[in-house]
Amino acid sequence: MSVDPDVDVHIPAQRREMARTHGGVLAVIGVGGGLGALARYGISLWLPTTPGHFPLGTFLINVLGCFLIGVLMVRWGQRPLLRPFLGVGILGGFTTFSTYAVETRALLTPGDVPIAMAYLFGTLAAAMLAVLAGVALMRALTRKPAEVAA
Amino acid sequence: MTLVLVFVGAMVGAPLRYLTDRAVQIRHDSVFPWGTMTVNVVGCLVLGFLAGLGTSLPSAVAALVGTGFCGALTTYSTFSYETLRLVEQKAYLYAVMNVLISLIAGLGAVFLGYALAA
Numbered sequence: 001m002s003v004d005p006d007v008d009v010h011i012p013a014q015r016r017e018m019a020r021t022h023g024g025v026l027a028v029i030g031v032g033g034g035l036g037a038l039a040r041y042g043i044s045l046w047l048p049t050t051p052g053h054f055p056l057g058t059f060l061i062n063v064l065g066c067f068l069i070g071v072l073m074v075r076w077g078q079r080p081l082l083r084p085f086l087g088v089g090i091l092g093g094f095t096t097f098s099t100y101a102v103e104t105r106a107l108l109t110p111g112d113v114p115i116a117m118a119y120l121f122g123t124l125a126a127a128m129l130a131v132l133a134g135v136a137l138m139r140a141l142t143r144k145p146a147e148v149a150a
Numbered sequence: 151m152t153l154v155l156v157f158v159g160a161m162v163g164a165p166l167r168y169l170t171d172r173a174v175q176i177r178h179d180s181v182f183p184w185g186t187m188t189v190n191v192v193g194c195l196v197l198g199f200l201a202g203l204g205t206s207l208p209s210a211v212a213a214l215v216g217t218g219f220c221g222a223l224t225t226y227s228t229f230s231y232e233t234l235r236l237v238e239q240k241a242y243l244y245a246v247m248n249v250l251i252s253l254i255a256g257l258g259a260v261f262l263g264y265a266l267a268a
Contacts, residue, residue: 026165033164033222034157041156041217062226069227070234087227088168093160097224098193101256102201105264123226124249131230 025084032089040094052112055103059123065095066127070134152213159218167223182244183232187252193224194256198263
């Protein structure tokens, strides 16, 4: 569902379609993932995570990436190569769940638990609002009344 | 050199996320995003292990496997988008489960990785 939202997994024939993979798709995902990771690395140098402090760099990376995936899936959700390049590749490589979890664990020390909780749930809340904002914005701009109502 | 390592690690991690998601999603008849959860938890385990190694971890390995591979294998954007989709499909229980299980299993995997590195 994540990589192919147009495939209905309830229909066996369409589900099997997901088993086939084209080399071109893997190539654009690889390059996109590399570019997204470089952007994430750049931001982490600009806003490095320091012990005992809110990991602002990773927070901004994840929230921005979630806003952009909302925009992408409404506007370019049906493009066969562009969507995997931008979505699975660049945005998937840009955002990170593993760093988020490791940073949260590092903050789970007696004095820093409030920061850990603020980071853990603050990222979640901001990310969900961001993806919702991206989707809502693009639906409004592309004027799809049926989906705006959804 | 660090830039190359990050790029190469991500060039492996991102396609592996795509392939894993497909492999997992074709094996069940449900809208629940097990595929994304799988890559996120596995990435948390590996990065937790690397973090647990601390200063004994070579910086080149940290860039290649940590920042590059684990960062690109895991994703927050797909996680949030899939959660929103579950909400829009009125699969509210699945949406809540996706968030709770991802957070608990992800953090649990980090702790397990740390323990394995110790």
